Amino acid sequence: MKKIKIGAVGLGRLGRQHAKNIAFRIPNAELLAVCSINQEEVDEVQKNWGIEYGYTDYNEMLRNKALDAIFISSPSALHCQQISDALEAGFHVFSEKPLGTTLEECKLAEAAVEKHQDKVFMLGFMRRYDPSYAYAKKKIETGKIGRPILFRGYSQDPEHAIEGAIKYADHSGGQFIDMAVHDIDLARWLLDSEAESIYAIGGCYAHPEFGQYDDGDNVSALMQFKNGTMAFLFAGRTAPHGYNVETEIIGTKGILRIATVPQKNLVEILDEHGVRKECSQDFLERFDQAYVEEVQEFVNCIIENRKPAVTVYDGTKSTIIAYAATEAFKENKLVRL
Amino acid sequence: MKKIKIGAVGLGRLGRQHAKNIAFRIPNAELLAVCSINQEEVDEVQKNWGIEYGYTDYNEMLRNKALDAIFISSPSALHCQQISDALEAGFHVFSEKPLGTTLEECKLAEAAVEKHQDKVFMLGFMRRYDPSYAYAKKKIETGKIGRPILFRGYSQDPEHAIEGAIKYADHSGGQFIDMAVHDIDLARWLLDSEAESIYAIGGCYAHPEFGQYDDGDNVSALMQFKNGTMAFLFAGRTAPHGYNVETEIIGTKGILRIATVPQKNLVEILDEHGVRKECSQDFLERFDQAYVEEVQEFVNCIIENRKPAVTVYDGTKSTIIAYAATEAFKENKLVRL
Amino acid sequence: MKKIKIGAVGLGRLGRQHAKNIAFRIPNAELLAVCSINQEEVDEVQKNWGIEYGYTDYNEMLRNKALDAIFISSPSALHCQQISDALEAGFHVFSEKPLGTTLEECKLAEAAVEKHQDKVFMLGFMRRYDPSYAYAKKKIETGKIGRPILFRGYSQDPEHAIEGAIKYADHSGGQFIDMAVHDIDLARWLLDSEAESIYAIGGCYAHPEFGQYDDGDNVSALMQFKNGTMAFLFAGRTAPHGYNVETEIIGTKGILRIATVPQKNLVEILDEHGVRKECSQDFLERFDQAYVEEVQEFVNCIIENRKPAVTVYDGTKSTIIAYAATEAFKENKLVRL
Amino acid sequence: MKKIKIGAVGLGRLGRQHAKNIAFRIPNAELLAVCSINQEEVDEVQKNWGIEYGYTDYNEMLRNKALDAIFISSPSALHCQQISDALEAGFHVFSEKPLGTTLEECKLAEAAVEKHQDKVFMLGFMRRYDPSYAYAKKKIETGKIGRPILFRGYSQDPEHAIEGAIKYADHSGGQFIDMAVHDIDLARWLLDSEAESIYAIGGCYAHPEFGQYDDGDNVSALMQFKNGTMAFLFAGRTAPHGYNVETEIIGTKGILRIATVPQKNLVEILDEHGVRKECSQDFLERFDQAYVEEVQEFVNCIIENRKPAVTVYDGTKSTIIAYAATEAFKENKLVRL
Ligand SMILES: NC(=O)c1ccc[n+]([C@@H]2O[C@H](COP(=O)([O-])OP(=O)(O)OC[C@H]3O[C@@H](n4cnc5c(N)ncnc54)[C@H](O)[C@@H]3O)[C@@H](O)[C@H]2O)c1
Ligand SMILES: NC(=O)c1ccc[n+]([C@@H]2O[C@H](COP(=O)([O-])OP(=O)(O)OC[C@H]3O[C@@H](n4cnc5c(N)ncnc54)[C@H](O)[C@@H]3O)[C@@H](O)[C@H]2O)c1
Ligand SMILES: NC(=O)c1ccc[n+]([C@@H]2O[C@H](COP(=O)([O-])OP(=O)(O)OC[C@H]3O[C@@H](n4cnc5c(N)ncnc54)[C@H](O)[C@@H]3O)[C@@H](O)[C@H]2O)c1
Ligand SMILES: NC(=O)c1ccc[n+]([C@@H]2O[C@H](COP(=O)([O-])OP(=O)(O)OC[C@H]3O[C@@H](n4cnc5c(N)ncnc54)[C@H](O)[C@@H]3O)[C@@H](O)[C@H]2O)c1
Structure with a gap:
């Protein structure tokens, strides 16, 4: 081989x-x-x-x-x-x-x-290679949800990782560039269009330290895309239950939700806290399989002499949107692209 | 009126x-x-x-x-x-x-x-009037699950009510007569047949007090019904999460599960314990609606001059089965009816 | 009595x-x-x-x-x-x-x-009296979720009711006034503050008929509140699964979700479609209990000579916000209050 | 390396x-x-x-x-x-x-x-190496559920694979030996004891073909273990929703459930069928990771010169129990070991 x-x-x-x-x-x-x-x-x-x-x-x-x-x-x-x-x-x-x-x-x-x-050039938007996201994409492509209406994407780091996040805050570029950029890529991919207008808000609800860098510990944005679809993004650093990356795509004929419960595994616990599932605690745990799949795709592309679906332009375009969201957030204004 | x-x-x-x-x-x-x-x-x-x-x-x-x-x-x-x-x-x-x-x-x-x-005579097997059980019964009657294979019924009282249960133990008749009798009625109703053979086991896993009365704090039984269907019953006094009454009916074309999560309401909580639902804590909370519905049916029967679906014979037959289960449990033997 | x-x-x-x-x-x-x-x-x-x-x-x-x-x-x-x-x-x-x-x-x-x-004067914001919403409110008031960050509210009518919705469209006032006003009231109540800025978008994704009235069949809005909290609203007429009213409140220490699965009852079905729950199909089904509770509260207030928590000002304020959202939507602009 | x-x-x-x-x-x-x-x-x-x-x-x-x-x-x-x-x-x-x-x-x-x-000798009871089962075992070992009371294990093949199952029926050894043997191993492992008495029943509910071999298409067994714990097993060939292997361990302080919804991935679908999850369709899909983990453990044992937890005696003992269950089923009697 x-x-x-x-x-x-x-x-x-x-x-x-x-x-x-x-x-x-x-x-x-x-x-x-x-x-x-x-x-x-x-x-x-x-x-x-x-x-x-x-x-x-x-x-x-x-x-x-x-x-x-x-x-x-x-x-x-x-x-x-x-x-x-x-x-x-x-x-x-x-x-x-x-x-x-x-x-x-x-x-x-x-x-x-x-x-x-x-x-071959490939960019690490690994979520596209997560089995659940890939499955959702196929459902959309085969018309199972009709016409997409709204994309909702959450990216929340767990509160227990806050120290690292604060240390890293000065060169993270802010929540939209550091975290929401994954959701921006997902929105572009799943809605199959580009953002046109963005409004963003947020603040420091638990950790004023982010304020020094004009950043928030939790932020959100609402965007309209060129094909009329909508996207709502939420990114935060204070998730109480774990590493929470969840996505919803509302279509005219069906709705898909990915990982609204970021369950660690298939174990359900019934005890004095009720009926519960324990959660993934970081991106390595949640996206273990996706990280493998994307590298496999990179290697296969080289061997089979073809190009991956994620291109360099996906990188530029998601960056542009992340910057626009950051600007909207910092200046509390509506930004048109 | x-x-x-x-x-x-x-x-x-x-x-x-x-x-x-x-x-x-x-x-x-x-x-x-x-x-x-x-x-x-x-x-x-x-x-x-x-x-x-x-x-x-x-x-x-x-x-x-x-x-x-x-x-x-x-x-x-x-x-x-x-x-x-x-x-x-x-x-x-x-x-x-x-x-x-x-x-x-x-x-x-x-x-x-x-x-x-x-x-008009009516017996208080209120579970039959709970909206979820009534819904399940209709699904079965209209053939949605094909031919029933197995009934599984759990009746678990919460551990926090253990003191009352122990005090009451000497005249409760034991778990099968006191608690599992509801499941026995459900099994007869949903499987549309009568028990033929019963094996039952159990013990005192947390509270030896029940042993004095030849009872257990948790017991179970496996029964074959005359029409070939099966029923598995579990009754206990030590549920850690609340008042748990759950039922499953496995059919050849579909499976129904009722209240496998005995959720208090529609609130889901995400916190340091994971993603969880809090649970009903007693029969008054869980079956609030059922208690109303059964009395309504009793009153309507009187007014409309008709008979309720639950008859005096349901009382006798479920009692006979509960006694047989108790005998099987006490003597660790197979009882045929 | x-x-x-x-x-x-x-x-x-x-x-x-x-x-x-x-x-x-x-x-x-x-x-x-x-x-x-x-x-x-x-x-x-x-x-x-x-x-x-x-x-x-x-x-x-x-x-x-x-x-x-x-x-x-x-x-x-x-x-x-x-x-x-x-x-x-x-x-x-x-x-x-x-x-x-x-x-x-x-x-x-x-x-x-x-x-x-x-x-006594009372306004019919019945959701506040739904047992699940009342439970959530109590959790927030007792500090269980820390400081609120984001409110997310969806109000979706089922696609199967679209004919009525279209007929009613010319005097409904639009999605924000007709449907999202409930979410606006919930946001004000749960975030304990008033909206300050609103951006809203949307469109006709399945039913161009709404366009005649400058309305959309699905719309959304992002709002910042005076106390710094955020609210995201989504209202639609094309829910494929039923009548969907769901709410999430993200706090710094906990997150609450209400009715993210608008389940009809406690029955879970396992069949060729997977593992599924059937859903409520209209507001009468979903809020049956809430409609009773609010009237009970009204009557109790009269008898006990006290005032209900929902006041006439809640009506005016939610209306003002709903109008601002409508304006933001129609003119695709940011509205400040 | x-x-x-x-x-x-x-x-x-x-x-x-x-x-x-x-x-x-x-x-x-x-x-x-x-x-x-x-x-x-x-x-x-x-x-x-x-x-x-x-x-x-x-x-x-x-x-x-x-x-x-x-x-x-x-x-x-x-x-x-x-x-x-x-x-x-x-x-x-x-x-x-x-x-x-x-x-x-x-x-x-x-x-x-x-x-x-x-x-090094190792037997392929791969479920023990599935991340969810391994997680559950650890919870039990660290006392999180108190003292185990009841083990419930289901192994159901999907109806769509019935042809293969029927062809294979004459040399499968029957449901208990072919399918329930995994549950028998799990029960022994999680309850940490050996079966003492077994009652088993079942029948051909959809496919009389199994009757030729004195087998059923769906069977169940109730067993008491030497340490007083109980186990209920159900094995079937007609699951309508997919490949269903689920397990529950009820303890005095907590209850664990593994894969009660055999979800294919983290996607939830909301459509005309309600809110649903699609399911795993065969053992290769469900236990993909477990098959890797068990081989990894085998290889590691060789390299590190140590013995795996699954021994040859686990093979013999689970076989003995599976035979006893088969006998109980065929003769509709209680078998004591
Ligand atoms: N796709 C995802 O989900 C995801 C998750 C985390 C990080 N990332 C991205 O991965 C990248 C790395 O993140 P990280 O968290 O692992 O960072 P890190 O700070 O933990 O590691 C950076 C590594 O780069 C090395 N390094 C720094 N300067 C170098 C230089 N000049 N030459 C060679 N090596 C150098 C460091 O020694 C270190 O090994 C970032 O771009 C980040 O955005 C992506
Ligand atoms: N359907 C269910 O889910 C359910 C739940 C709980 C109890 N029950 C049944 O309801 C019945 C009552 O149970 P409970 O828990 O309310 O009991 P309880 O002991 O709390 O109440 C018994 C009541 O009967 C009264 N009483 C006793 N002897 C009497 C007499 N000779 N004449 C008149 N009144 C007398 C007592 O004063 C008391 O008010 C039992 O048969 C029990 O099995 C059914
Ligand atoms: N809280 C909620 O969830 C909720 C849900 C649905 C409707 N509503 C509100 O309830 C109100 C009624 O809605 P609906 O859907 O029942 O409307 P509807 O059109 O079905 O009913 C209106 C009723 O008012 C009567 N009516 C009309 N003009 C009248 C007049 N001049 N004098 C006396 N009666 C008159 C009609 O004959 C009819 O009986 C609306 O304001 C609506 O916004 C609230
Ligand atoms: N652990 C599990 O979840 C699980 C699942 C399925 C099967 N199994 C077990 O795996 C084993 C194989 O099952 P399968 O479904 O893959 O069977 P299969 O019939 O699909 O494959 C059997 C293989 O063995 C080969 N073979 C037959 N006789 C041979 C011989 N004398 N010498 C060499 N090769 C020979 C066949 O050519 C074939 O390649 C069985 O013991 C079965 O119980 C375990």
Whole structure:
């Protein structure tokens, strides 16, 4: 079996999981190299999982011609330059979301992708590859819900992770760019259209710290799309029950709801608290399968010489909308795109 | 509007609620008299709800010719004699379940009912009048689940009511007679057949006190019915989450489940315990509507000169099965009927 | 027992149910008179339920001094004048929602209520009296969800009732005034604040007929309240599964969801469609209990000489917000209050 | 990384999936050889997945000394002899359930395992490795439900698979041996005790064909365990909604329910059928993860030189109970063990 040889950059919260998935859960992939500015991380991963090459310098990794593809899970502000460099160096590229943190960065990535049409580029909107979201998409495409009317997307981090969120707040870009961008991508994908007008509000309901960065701990937005459909987004940092990513698509003939109860598993508990389900506590738990599926799709695209459904433009467009929502929120105004 | 004038005996846990329902929630009924050996109860009810007649002697109440019907919620051992006396005195009669505590008592009631064919007699198997059970019955009758295969019935009292249950244990007749008799009636009604063989087991898992009376705090039984269908019963006193009465009927084409989550209302709570529903805590809460519906049906039967679906024979037959289950449990053997 | 004597005007879809409830389900009330411009309705109700007085002229009913209170379920445009007339004539008054169809009407009603401080006035925001909503309110008041962040309210009529909705569209006032006004009242009540800014969008996704009246068949609004909380409203006419009124309140320590599955009863069905619950099909089914509870509260207020929690100002304020939402929707703009 | 080299026998419905999992989803395993009496299956698997060795003769495969372990998914009647042969040939062995189809076979396997204490032997009771069951077991072990009272286990195949079930009926051993054996293992595991008495009933409710083999299409059993706990089993071939494996453990302080809704994924659908979840349709879909986890555990045990929790005795004991249930069912009697 042909195996795609991958070099992965970024071994943090998510990058480490990606690296592990590439190494062990994608039959036709091989994790040949890892890279992080943190030498310890590189050493540990190499040793534990038997990875041949380790780098602390990204551009050095790009000189390793045994590689077929580069997998980017570094901090968001580095994505676009790293994408461009990797494509220029002749590799297929997967990058975590968001594409970039500014529109200029996104344009840089777009240019590189357009120049290297023979290479596969894919962006990490993994929710599209979650079995439940994929199932919902198919229902919509086959007309099961009629014409879509409204998309509702919630992305809530659990309160117990608030410390990390606060620390990270100054370079997160705000709730819309950091969290709601996934919902923006889902809305565009499921409604099959682009946002036209956005109003956004929110505030610091529990944690004034976010206010320093003109951000809120809970925010929401209402958007009208070009095809007349609507989207309501809610993003928050204080979910009491766990990591809550839920989505609803209301259509004229049917309604789909995905994960309105973010249940950990199929166990139901009956005790002094009533009848209850315990919940997923972070994105690694909730989207475990989606992270595998998206990498599998990336690798399959390379092998089968085709392009993934998520393109570089999905990155730019969702970023533009996230920025517009951020502007609407900061200035409490209606933004038209 | 013609109003049926009712005299109610027994003003305890359930009798008081019945009296209140008759007085205030049945348009075409009037609570004209109440009776209890407890003078205080009689006084209080008369005063609070403006009830004209009060008695501490049941047979005195039967001499009140202004009454149309007698409603019995006295202790189980009194039911059959009171039924017989009331029918003899010319009244329509409603009696709480169980019909009697011995087969002889039941036969006495049967004879009285047969002698007074012009009178309405009804037994308080109120579950049949609960909107959810009535809905399920209709689904079965219209063939929605195909041919019934298995009936599963749980009746669990909440642990927090254990003290009362222990105190009451010596004259309860045991779990099968006191609690599972409702499930036995449901099984007979929904499976449309009679039990043929029974095996029963159980024990004292939390409260050895029940052992004194050869009873268990949790028991179960498996029965085959004459038409080949099966019934599994579970009755317990230690439900951690509330008052749990749930039923399942598995058919060849569909399955119905009633109240597998005994939710208090339509509120769902998401908090540190997960996603949960709080539960009903006693029979008055869970079957509030059913208690009204059954009395309404009793009154309507009198007015419309017809007989209710629950007959005196349902009382005898469910009692026979409950006794057989008790015997099977006590002697750990298979009982054939 | 003292019984409040009530005269009811309007015997249509809702008025007939109210009349029935007053007649038969409110112990301390008596339905003494009914009124409708439709003589047949009056005759039928009088005959079937044995109601003493019948009128086709509202002002004639007001001359009946045997009455204590007037109950208004007439078309919305008549409410305020009828409220004023009834208060002037010395009666306690209950009026269905909305208070009025214009701000001027509302002010007329306010003036009448202020002039007759000794009379009880109550407005029919019955959802507040639904057991589930009342339960949720108590949880919020006792701090169980911390500080409220977001209110989400859906009010969806079933597609199968679309014909009536289309016929009624020209004098409904639009989705926000006709349907979302209940959610607006809930949001004000549960968030304990007033709306400050509103953006609203929507369209005709299935039924272009609503477009004639500048209305949509599905609309939504995002509002910020003065205390910083947020509210998202969705109102529609095309629910595929039934009559769907659901509400969510997200707080910093807990989240409450009410009726996200508008289940008909406690029966769950397992068949070729999966595992499913059948749904309530109209407001009479869903809010049966709430309609009784609100009238009970009205009657109790009269007897106990106190005022209900829902005031005439709740009517005016929810109307103002509903108008602002309508304006935002029609002109696709942000409206500040 | 050290990889355990595995030879797999049986490439049928389940064997093929096991082979695929070993080849691609177990990092530290390698599928070196496959075996089936069906040459085409062997060829196809070798070609598609690049498997080095292929055999149609099991004993030939046992002569391949490059192998570390043998993985058995052949027909049940072959298991014990193949286990014995493989252990004798010096391999670690994994065998699908049931251990054997007669007690003699089981004893043969036991003897072989006892003789080769240095080898890892594991039996395919995969449910124990399903994340939800593993989670439930941990809750029980840490006392979260108090003392177990009752185990309820359902195993229902979907009606749409009935043709295969009927064809297979003559050598399935009957519902208790073929299907309920999983529940028997779960009951033993979760109740931590052995069955003492069994009563079983059932019949052919939809498919008389099973009657030819003295089997039913739906059967149930009630068992008392030595430690006083109870178990109720139900096994059927006519589930209308899908592949339904559900389990409940009622304890004195809590109740756990596993997969009472065998939902396919996290999508909820609201349409003309109500609010519903679509269901898993076969064991491969429902237990996908469990099949991986159990093999992973087998491989880890070999590498870490330790023994799995499922032993050869679990195979014998569950078989004995399944036979006793079959006897109770066939003779409609109470069987004591
Ligand atoms: N798709 C999702 O659901 C999801 C979830 C979490 C994070 N993310 C995205 O993944 C990316 C990484 O997030 P994280 O939470 O893992 O971050 P992290 O801070 O935990 O890890 C960042 C990693 O990048 C390495 N790194 C930093 N600068 C580098 C450089 N110049 N060269 C090489 N390596 C460098 C760090 O040493 C670290 O290993 C972000 O873009 C984030 O938006 C996506
Ligand atoms: N259908 C149900 O769900 C349900 C639920 C609870 C009780 N019950 C049945 O209702 C009956 C009453 O149960 P309860 O829990 O209310 O009992 P309880 O002990 O609380 O009340 C019994 C009442 O009967 C009165 N009483 C006793 N002896 C009397 C006599 N000789 N003459 C007149 N009054 C007498 C007592 O003073 C008291 O008011 C029982 O038969 C019980 O099985 C049925
Ligand atoms: N709270 C709720 O959930 C809810 C639900 C439905 C309706 N409503 C409100 O209830 C009111 C009635 O709605 P409906 O759907 O029952 O309307 P409807 O059109 O079915 O009934 C109106 C009734 O008023 C009578 N009527 C009309 N003009 C009259 C007049 N001049 N004098 C006396 N009677 C007159 C009609 O004959 C009819 O009996 C409306 O204001 C509506 O907004 C509230
Ligand atoms: N754990 C579970 O949930 C589960 C589910 C299904 C099946 N099973 C068990 O798995 C086993 C296989 O079941 P299946 O449904 O895959 O059966 P199957 O009939 O679909 O496949 C049997 C396979 O064994 C091969 N085979 C038959 N005789 C052989 C021989 N002498 N030598 C080598 N190969 C031979 C066949 O060619 C075929 O590839 C059975 O024991 C069954 O009880 C377990």
